Amino acid sequence: MKNTLPQPKSIADAPDCLLPAACCPLMCHLVLGYPSLAESLRTAEAYIAAGCEILELQIPFSHPTADGPLITEACRHAVEKNGVDIEACLDLVAEIRRRHPQQNIVLMSYLNPLFVFGLEKTAEKLLALDIHYLIVPDLPVDSPQAALLGPLQDDNDPIRDDKGLKLIPVLGANISDQRLEKLLASGFDFFYLMSDFKITGATFSLHPRLNAIISRLHAAGARCGIGFGISTPQQAKLAVEACGLAIVGSAFIQARNENRLQKCLSEWQNAFIVES
Amino acid sequence: MQPTSYRHTILQSSGYFGPYGGTYVPEVLLPALENIAKGFDEARQDPAFLAELDHELRHFNGRETPLTPLPRLTTQLGGAQIALKNEGLNHTGAHKINHCIGQALLARRLGKKRIIAETGAGQHGYATAAVCARYGLDCTVYMGRKDYERQRPNVYWMELLGATVVPVEDGAQTLNDAVIAAFKDWVTHPEETYYLLGSAVGPHPYPQMNTFFQKIVGEEIRRQSLDQYGKLPHTMLACVGGGSNAMGMFFDLLDEPNVQLIGVEAGGKGAKPGEHASKLLGGKAGIFEGYHSYFLQENGGNIAATHSVSAGLDYCGVSPILAWLADEKRIQFAAATDAEALAAVQTLARTEGIIPALESAHAFAHAFKLAPNLSPDQLIVVNASGRGEKDLFITMRHFQEESLTAYAKHLLSGQQAAGSGQRSQQSAVDSRQSAVVYGH
Numbered sequence: 001m002k003n004t005l006p007q008p009k010s011i012a013d014a015p016d017c018l019l020p021a022a023c024c025p026l027m028c029h030l031v032l033g034y035p036s037l038a039e040s041l042r043t044a045e046a047y048i049a050a051g052c053e054i055l056e057l058q059i060p061f062s063h064p065t066a067d068g069p070l071i072t073e074a075c076r077h078a079v080e081k082n083g084v085d086i087e088a089c090l091d092l093v094a095e096i097r098r099r100h101p102q103q104n105i106v107l108m109s110y111l112n113p114l115f116v117f118g119l120e121k122t123a124e125k126l127l128a129l130d131i132h133y134l135i136v137p138d139l140p141v142d143s144p145q146a147a148l149l150g151p152l153q154d155d156n157d158p159i160r161d162d163k164g165l166k167l168i169p170v171l172g173a174n175i176s177d178q179r180l181e182k183l184l185a186s187g188f189d190f191f192y193l194m195s196d197f198k199i200t201g202a203t204f205s206l207h208p209r210l211n212a213i214i215s216r217l218h219a220a221g222a223r224c225g226i227g228f229g230i231s232t233p234q235q236a237k238l239a240v241e242a243c244g245l246a247i248v249g250s251a252f253i254q255a256r257n258e259n260r261l262q263k264c265l266s267e268w269q270n271a272f273i274v275e276s
Numbered sequence: 277m278q279p280t281s282y283r284h285t286i287l288q289s290s291g292y293f294g295p296y297g298g299t300y301v302p303e304v305l306l307p308a309l310e311n312i313a314k315g316f317d318e319a320r321q322d323p324a325f326l327a328e329l330d331h332e333l334r335h336f337n338g339r340e341t342p343l344t345p346l347p348r349l350t351t352q353l354g355g356a357q358i359a360l361k362n363e364g365l366n367h368t369g370a371h372k373i374n375h376c377i378g379q380a381l382l383a384r385r386l387g388k389k390r391i392i393a394e395t396g397a398g399q400h401g402y403a404t405a406a407v408c409a410r411y412g413l414d415c416t417v418y419m420g421r422k423d424y425e426r427q428r429p430n431v432y433w434m435e436l437l438g439a440t441v442v443p444v445e446d447g448a449q450t451l452n453d454a455v456i457a458a459f460k461d462w463v464t465h466p467e468e469t470y471y472l473l474g475s476a477v478g479p480h481p482y483p484q485m486n487t488f489f490q491k492i493v494g495e496e497i498r499r500q501s502l503d504q505y506g507k508l509p510h511t512m513l514a515c516v517g518g519g520s521n522a523m524g525m526f527f528d529l530l531d532e533p534n535v536q537l538i539g540v541e542a543g544g545k546g547a548k549p550g551e552h553a554s555k556l557l558g559g560k561a562g563i564f565e566g567y568h569s570y571f572l573q574e575n576g577g578n579i580a581a582t583h584s585v586s587a588g589l590d591y592c593g594v595s596p597i598l599a600w601l602a603d604e605k606r607i608q609f610a611a612a613t614d615a616e617a618l619a620a621v622q623t624l625a626r627t628e629g630i631i632p633a634l635e636s637a638h639a640f641a642h643a644f645k646l647a648p649n650l651s652p653d654q655l656i657v658v659n660a661s662g663r664g665e666k667d668l669f670i671t672m673r674h675f676q677e678e679s680l681t682a683y684a685k686h687l688l689s690g691q692q693a694a695g696s697g698q699r700s701q702q703s704a705v706d707s708r709q710s711a712v713v714y715g716h
Contacts, residue, residue, distance in 0.1 A: 063452070063564070063579050065565065066459075079578050083575065085576035111300055111563045112564050112573070115577065116576060137302050138300050138563075140299060143298065170302060170303055170304070171304070172302075172303065174466055175303070179306075198464050
């Protein structure tokens with residue numbers, strides 16, 4: 001089965017993903033339609049060429065409530081200057097999928113554009129594009145609206161349903177043990193961990209409680225990545241050592257804005273290859 | 277048929293009002309919101325908490341506020357009797373302090389030391405700064421840069437009270453951007469910070485909690501109306517930005533089917549997108565800033581620009597409780613334009629000696645249209661949710677321009693004014709005349 005993302009990794013497995021020269025254990029983020037639809041396609045190609053394991057494609061929104069200045073500005077540019085809407089984004093995602101049928105892709109969007117488009121319709125479109133994971137930062141993953149994207153796992157059904165669309169819970173270090181168990185029992189198997197309490201693009205630090213959370217997730221066979229504030233290959237390596245996957249957004253947007261994305265990606269790629 | 281009781285449904289809700297409301301926030305904020313919801317549920321059943329709240333509302337805030345008859349206005353409009361609920365006489369000048377006292381006491385009860393808040397007109401920020409000073413809490417207020425400039429007096433008062441006021445340079449630099457900045461602050465300090473949200477909007481429990489702390493306004497109106505008029509009002513009007521003063525005024529009378537309730541939104545410069553802030557008249561269902569309600573939107577779920585001469589109404593969303601009550605047809609909605617609100621400020625000032633906030637003036641503008649069509653045995657109560665001193669730099673500019681225009685006309689007509697004293701007297705008369713024109 002292609003593009004069914006987690007391929008659960010334990011901490012012990014983590015170094016393995018450093019080995020293949022073509023693959024960097026990175027989830028690379030971009031804003032669709034920034035600075036233009038064509039340019040964001042080029043950025044996606046650059047990420048894929050650099051061996052990025054997972055592509056995270058964000059649908060731009062006028063008011064991104066959890067993002068820092070770079071992503072906020074990118075969203076605003078895409079929405080206000082380019083008039084990019086969800087339909088245009090899905091067309092672009094379809095093109096990326098057509099070119100790269102094997103690439104792991106997750107979609108990211110704030111709730112309102114999906115709500116207005118229709119949550120059931122969103123799930124249908126994404127599954128048709130062989131995309132199985134979705135990040136919606138302002139949608140608690142077990143809320144009634146979330147259920148419209150796909151049913152949660154029934155506690156009575158031991159067989160995990162891999163056919164539906166799954167939300168990626170975005171967790172901070174303040175998640176309670178009880179809540180974490182509830183999410184695992186509901187079938188969530190890919191988690192986005194905030195490095196610390198911050199917005200995207202802030203300075204990097206790793207909250208001391210993350211290790212315990214990661215151990216629990218890995219023990220349950222779930223996959224996770226760390227994001228928020230990763231801006232150097234060294235920081236990415238810390239995240240990969242901790243959980244197997246680093247999530248990078250603002251740093252690459254900044255590099256693109258400064259016309260040094262290719263150079264930047266080579267440096268990151270080299271850092272992982274040399275280290276292995 | 278109305279359900280068993282609107283009041284019961286709202287106060288017992290776990291966060292949903294019909295389809296609206298909910299808790300749509302990042303996972304990282306869920307523990308803080310659950311903590312507040314649980315703390316609020318316990319506090320409102322705790323006689324000691326309620327006694328302290330009552331003490332503070334009386335002796336710090338100065339409640340109750342009067343229900344003031346408006347006899348000259350009643351005579352001029354020729355129709356229903358008009359009275360106003362003078363929430364402008366609250367300490368710090370608006371109804372906002374009712375929920376600020378309640379929430380600050382709750383924050384202290386929950387052991388929080390740091391308060392953050394957003395503000396539009398500055399009234400909520402000013403009230404938050406005052407209660408934080410009184411209860412010894414650290415206070416940071418986010419305010420859009422545009423509002424920071426146009427409501428400068430309140431910025432000064434907040435700073436004098438020891439608060440840090442942060443101008444938000446993002447987006448349209450108004451209330452919406454201040455809310456987002458406050459949420460971003462909270463995401464980065466979820467454990468030690470209490471977000472003292474300033475309207476009946478946002479994720480659960482804020483809509484319900486602020487309604488609970490504001491409902492004293494309607495309770496007093498019920499009592500005062502029976503005492504002073506021997507009956508309940510025929511119609512009550514409140515301006516609607518997020519909806520805190522409207523919920524405060526309307527809540528206690530929701531289950532009185534003969535009391536007509538009207539929310540008046542900001543009609544701005546006109547009905548074109550981006551030129552007003554009328555959510556219930558011009559918005560559609562959406563989920564944003566933590567709650568499901570009506571929002572002004574464009575282009576596939578993006579949040580649209582808003583405009584109002586009053587910073588406190590210049591906001592894209594509205595209380596999920598009001599959205600539900602609008603669907604239920606329990607509350608009607610209307611809009612008043614910038615010009616109508618400005619004219620209403622002047623009319624009320626000159627006929628009754630009360631200067632209302634520009635926000636509240638929207639409700640008066642609609643009441644002026646309504647009153648002539650009702651009979652003298654019917655009572656209209658308008659919520660003067662705030663007083664107008666804070667609008668100094670907006671109203672002064674407007675009314676002065678107005679008088680300058682009138683003076684220019686006066687010069688062109690060949691009747692040259694003799695001296696400065698006479699000139700200013702003449703301008704005042706002309707400006708009164710032009711205010712009448714505006715009212716139409």
